[in-house]
Amino acid sequence: MKRIKEYKKLFKIEGKIDLKELKSTYRSLVKEWHPDKFQDEAKKEEAEIISTQIIDGNHFLISIAPETKEANLEAYKRTITEFQVADWHHKSMLLEVTFTDGNTYEYFGVNRILFGKFVNAKSMNNFGKRNIFNSFLYRKSKKAAVMA
8 A cells, every 4th residue: 555655646646546647647757757867977866766666656556547447357357256366475465366367466455364364264265255356456466478
């Protein structure tokens, strides 16, 4: 959740994320902080760090935007209903779940107690569907690898 707040603050977003507004803000920030604009080496290094944050923030905010989630809803539903949990990691309030189709999703705000119940459930998939997968803000963090 801290990461979401930091990126929203960077892009001056309050409330829901609007992709058109995000794109416009992204472009103006990239122009403002492009490293080639600065002659001073210290300022140039600072601009490189900030421009990297801007790019990362843009990708992250696009991935959690309501429009993005709605566009990918069918594929998400298919993953959580047809495939099993293959792996999981929990750090702070972030739960990362990899499914047997190769897709990985991050769930924000999952506390340690709920994570413990998830791991110890008879069926992680059923517990996840009832208590996590449809209840928490999520984003797809890794796509399934395509086999050649």
